[in-house]
Amino acid sequence: MNVIQAIKTKRAVRQYSPEAVPEPVIREILNAGRLAQSSKNSQPWTFLVLQDKERLLALSKCHPWAGHVADSAFTVVLVTTSAWPFDIGQAAANMQLAAWELGVGSGLVYLSDQAAARALLQVPENQHAEMAIAFGYPKSPEKRPANPAGRKPLDQVVRWEYWESK
Ligand SMILES: Cc1cc2nc3c(=O)[nH]c(=O)nc-3n(C[C@H](O)[C@H](O)[C@H](O)COP(=O)(O)O)c2cc1C
Numbered sequence: 001m002n003v004i005q006a007i008k009t010k011r012a013v014r015q016y017s018p019e020a021v022p023e024p025v026i027r028e029i030l031n032a033g034r035l036a037q038s039s040k041n042s043q044p045w046t047f048l049v050l051q052d053k054e055r056l057l058a059l060s061k062c063h064p065w066a067g068h069v070a071d072s073a074f075t076v077v078l079v080t081t082s083a084w085p086f087d088i089g090q091a092a093a094n095m096q097l098a099a100w101e102l103g104v105g106s107g108l109v110y111l112s113d114q115a116a117a118r119a120l121l122q123v124p125e126n127q128h129a130e131m132a133i134a135f136g137y138p139k140s141p142e143k144r145p146a147n148p149a150g151r152k153p154l155d156q157v158v159r160w161e162y163w164e165s166k
Pocket of ligand 1: 010011012013014063065066107108109110150
């Protein structure tokens with residue numbers, strides 16, 4: 001799979017098989033995050049990996065739309081010192097695309113219940129921990145979405161030179 005194929009086919013996966021993801025595969029995914037670009041190459045991130053089922057269940061309760069975290073093989077909390085989420089967005093995209101190529105599905109989650117998330121993760125006060133990515137092999141081949149993502153047409157999201165065309 002090349003990069004463009006990965007970008008065109010990757011979808012959010014929220015149903016996972018109970019199969020464990022081998023550690024070398026997990027490390028390859030984390031390494032893709034490590035290699036991401038960041039402002040001034042500051043690399044303001046720590047990837048906090050959760051695999052313990054009880055902890056995954058507890059994290060899944062930190063947002064109404066994070067239920068799939070409970071069934072993930074592992075979930076990575078994107079911990080950052082930066083209040084600007086653009087940097088961790090780069091690392092997230094790298095990890096999710098690398099995972100996709102490796103046959104591992106992923107789904108982003110926002111941790112809206114920050115009090116619960118912070119109590120669970122025990123991150124220091126100067127760190128943000130608002131986003132996480134659940135990873136796992138898709139539950140069954142048909143649970144890996146085959147259709148291209150529904151997206152606005154290119155002409156609707158692109159303007160050339162000026163906001164209003166002349
Ligand atoms: C910033 C951000 C936050 C997201 N938060 C959640 C979330 O809390 N729960 C969830 O199930 N999906 C979440 N998603 C995934 C999106 O819902 C999903 O990528 C989008 O609907 C497009 O679907 P697709 O990736 O399958 O094309 C999030 C995505 C982004 C970029």
